Amino acid sequence: RPPGNARDDWEILRDLLQALGGSNGIYTIEDVFRQMSAEIPELAGLTLNKIGDLGVNVTKEDESPRPPIDPEAKDIEKAEESRPAGR
Template sequence: MIVLGEDAVDCGISEGALKKLEALVFAGILANKTSPYASVVLPTSAWAEKRGTMINIKGRIQRLNQAIQPPAQARDDWEVLRDLMQAVGGSNGVYSIEEIFKVMASEVPALQGLTISRVGDLGVQLPV
């Protein structure tokens, strides 16, 4: 099981169930009730340490700009997932946040025609 930035126990998975797992990868910024059961713990970047986009509750996509550098070994969630995929023999050929957005824009109709740079500092209202 891979747990990315969440507490599986708080999400309803019992500690007993976590103990029975053959392998548990925990990737996050802080220890929680799940992390002690992890076979591997991978540090990830906090929100101010990464760049990308988010869609707010009103359907406006906004660009996130990295404000500070992450601690030495912390990485973005997408980088952790990409490297895990590559480690088990797969690859999706995605090596930048721009490439991820391009893939999303090709598969999500509301994002078609957008790039991270086109989102700009003020964002873009998506069709709802």
């Protein structure tokens, strides 16, 4: 959650859409995720509670997960290079 009176980007866009006279039925972050999971098969069966603060690894059915990068790496480009080729 953004600090103070700041709002999440999706909330700003939702309010702008409503101010312009439109509405897409999205009023909460749960509504956003529900719509995403209805359109993205890899998200089916997930909820924001299941994802939690740490997230989950989601891959396409025909795609194997990428190996993790070295968490100690200070340079993200070098960390990416340390992954096996083609991943």
